[in-house]
Each structure stands twice: as structure tokens, then as C-alpha cells.
Amino acid sequence: MTRYILRRAAEMLITLLVASFLVFFVTEFSPGSVARKTLGAYAPQEAVDLLYQKLHLNDSLPVRYARWLGVLTGVVADPLQDPALKLDFVDPRGDRYFGNFGYSTLYKAPVNDVLWKRLGNTAILAGLALAVIVPLSLVLGALAGMNAGSLLDRALSTVSIVMTSIPEFALGVVLVAIFVVWLHVLPGTSPLNTSSGWSIAQQLVLPVAVLAIYDAGYVARMVRTSMAEVMAKPYVRTAVLKGLPRRQVIMRHALRNALIAPFTVILLQINWLIGGVVVTELVFAYPGFGRMLLDASLFGDVSLIEAATLIALFVATATQLLSDVGYRILDPQARR
């Protein structure tokens, strides 16, 4: 198992490298825009051309990618912080250190100053959402799948299908219309400061509700399908026929097997949540990681896009690894 985990960790590192190159390839395919975006739309063309030269943006894509990787690992000094450029970009950590994501051209600040605070805000949002999603969907899904076709199953299935059919932004709009416009009980924006008169807790209710309602419906459906499939398996029928009480059949035979597939699904939800927060944070003006990524992409802030994507990918691949290792522990057949 240790060998398996080490191998997977190495694969994870390669995935991160390949993905970061892909993002670099897509976003920095036309290097001229980097100099223009750094200086702003009103800078004279000569200044842009000069920066273009000094940053060696005419180098080929792999060379520029290697230089970006050098800055990240602390081998190469961040070219944007060179005092000769007179950009006034200063990172208090210095221009050469491990984990240097460079300088954000959108926020005019070191990426490390912008990124982590935003990520913390999003972690709060996603953590609260997961704390609602997991227990809710497991209980609802298992109950529905246990009694496939019953009134309870029908009701729960219908509710969860409707929940899954409402995109985050649509749910956000509907909830804002009800709780903000009509009832006036919750704030429509969540800037995470109390200047608007609403407490932080009140500001978190709607964003968490949007994320949880959408994903809980999906996970509950997965748990329900898996449970219903297991309940129809011959070994469950055997357990029933040999006279085992229903409670025992479910606890000892059905539930354990039925939870293998949803286990993976729940861990993969973390990946979905990162996507969900982009939309949710836009709806509620939440100062988080997702909205930062959207702004960075629309602006073309390559350093910030790269940093944010790497973090998102790290979280996603780490949970993937966790889910695969867990799957091998839970399902002996998968080990072969």
C-alpha cells in the first residue's frame, strides 16, 4: 500500500506539472498581452515594448514556462520585481524564494498576499457546505435506497432531482428573491465585513445554502442508486432468506457495500465545490478564491491564474488520491 501511495503521489506531481503547462499554454499563448496587462491600457506603446524586451517575452513558450517554474521554485528571481523596470513591484519576502507565485498584475500585489486570505474564506464556505451535505445526503439517500419504490423513496427522489436541477446561480437568484427582496431577513451580499449591519453568520447562510442544496441532491441520488442496487443483489436476498432480521441485513451486508461508490463521490464533491464557489461567490460578492479566479481569468492575470489553478488542482488530486486509497481499503476486489 505504501508503494501504491508513493507511486500515486509521483503521478500527482506530474499531473500538476502538465496541468500548469496547459494553463500556461492557453493563457500566455500571445505573450504581448502580458506586458500590456502589466502596465495597463493607457501606458504608451514604447513602455510596453520595453517591458516586452526586458521580460524576454519573445522567448518560446517552453522557455517562458521553465522560467515561471524557476521563479516558483526559487531558482530564478521574479523578473517583474527587477527595480530597473520601475514598476514598483516589491514582495516583502524577496524576489527569490520557494513558493514564489510571482506578482499579480490585477491586484498589483504579490500573489502570496492575495491568494491565501481568499483561500481561507473559501475554505470556510466549502467546509460549512460539506458539513451540511454529507450527513444530509447519506441519511436521505440510504433511507430512499433501502425502500426502493416506497412513498418515502418517491418523495426523497423527487426532492433531490429538483435540487440537482437548479444551477447554483439560479438557486442564488431564487433565494435572493425570496429571503432578501421579499422577506428582508437575510443580506443579498456577503462581503464578510459587518459594515452593512448584518453579522458574518447571517451573511454565510445563503452562500452555504446554495452550495449545499445543489450538491446534497446529487450525492443523495448517488447514495440512493448505490443502495437500491445493493438491495437487489443476490447476497442480500440470501441474507433475507436465511432469516436475518432486516436491520442486520442492512447494517452488515447492504450499507457497507452500498457506501463504497458514494465514498468516492463525496470526496470528488470537493472538486465540484471549488467550481460551485466560483458561481456562488459571484452571486453573493463573497471575497473568496473562486471569484478571484474568475476575475483573474477575465483580466488575463497569468501569475494569479496559475497559482489559483495549482492550488485548486492540488486539492482536487489530493482528494482523488484519498478516494482511491479508501476505495482499495473498502473494496477488496479493486486491489486485484
Add this chain to the structure above:
Amino acid sequence: MSAVITAAAESAGRASPSIWRRLPSSPVAMVGLGILLFWIVLAILAPVLPMLPPNAQDYAVLGHPGSSAKHWLGVDPLGRDLLSRIIWGGRTVLEVAPIAVIIAYAIGCAMGLLAGYYGGWVDAGISRASDVILSFPVVVLYVILIATIGPSAVNIVVAVVLASAPGIARIVRGLVMSLMHQEFVAAAYLRRETDLFVMLVELLPNCRGPLITDFCLRLGYTTITIGTLGFLGLGLPPPNPDWGGMVKQATSMITVFPQMSLYPTIALVSLILGFNLLADGVTELSQKD
């Protein structure tokens, strides 16, 4: 030998249409199908329906943009007829979503079959490539791609195919790997069938249960994607009607005229619900086999 092949092909071919024939016995699936047909009929009839043009602005009603005899659902913040824009917007979604999902399926199934069947370095190559794409949170991938290559219907299809094919490949790969231990595959090997035969005749038809459901769900999810991209400002370029973009545009007036955001939201949710209900009904029917 040929008799075996015919029998295998028949049994594979026979079970599939029976699900569609038994569809009327599932009320859930019929409701879903009904909603879908409603939108499909409206989409087809859009050019001949006696409606106002979707991009024509009526400044006279901007003071009272609610429902009226002329504008049944009222107008949007720019004075354009909401009913007409919703119907034309539905037409766009119903063109883009199925095209994107079908292309994604063709590519994803081929990738998954090859990876699951051959294993080894073929599997490693396809799976690693898929992993890289699947590691991206989907919305992040769409945002980076569309923000760079520009918003258009073709680029949305490209982005959806790129983001969905690896997921389909992973499902097919998993199904194929679980089927490889089955006796009918061993029997095919004993008959010395070709790899292509085993993949297309023995394995692929046996994956169809989960795939039919996934196809319907993916249509729903692609509809969500198109709406979300529109809401993020990365959908179809204006002024053409796009449900997500309509919601986004109307949110600025949500405190005064919430119906402007709510009508396109209801349209979008109903279409997604249609796909999801159909998927649910089909799953239920296939489990009764």
C-alpha cells in the same frame, strides 16, 4: 460461430429498444419527456410562431415592464419581449447541448474502451491525460478556456467536449474493467474473437445501462453549464438570447422587477428537470431488467 455472434448481437440489440418501449410505464420518465417535448416543439416552431422578434426593443413599455396583452411575460431591462427571448434562448440550448454531448460521447467511449480493455501503458496514457483534465474543477476549466478563446457557440461546444469526454472515458473504463472478469468475455476469448469485436459487441452494449442514464444527466448538466457560462458573462455574445445571460442582466433590477430574472430561471430549471427526470425514469426501468 456465426450463430453465436448473431445471438450475442441480437441479445445486445434487443434489450436496448425495450427500455424505450417500456418508457410509458414510468410516470417520472414521461413527465421528463413531456417537459423536453414542450421545449423541443417550441424550439422547432420558434421561427413560425406569431411572436415579437427577440432582439426588438419596445421603449414605450419600459415604465411598466410587467405582463401585458402585447408582452405576455413582460419585457427585459432593455424592453425586449421576454417570452420571445425565452423561446429563442431554448432553441439555442437545445441545439448546442445535444451536439456537444454526442461529440463528447463518441470521443469518451473510444477512450474508455481502449483504456479498460488493453490496460497497461494504453490505460496509463489515457487515464493520466483524463486525470489532468478531470482534476480541474469544471467551472475553472470553462472560465480559463472561454475567457481566452472567446465566447461563441462553437467554443462552448469545444469546451464542453474537452471537459466531458474524460469523465465519460472514466465511466466506460471502470465498467469495462469490471466486465473483463465476467464469463462472457472469457467465452469470447475462447472463441478467439478479435479485440474490436469484444470491445464493441461484448463490452460496449453491456455498459449501456449506466451510460443511458449518464447521457441524460450529462445533457442536463451541459444545459446547466451553458446557463452558468451565460451568467458569468461567458455565454453567447449579445444581443442573441441566452437564458443565463438574461438572468445575469436582470439581476440588476431584482429588487424592483424580480420576474425579469425569475422567468428565464424557471425556463432553465424546467429544461434541466426534464433531462434529469428522464434519466431517473430510465435508470429505474433498467434496474427492473
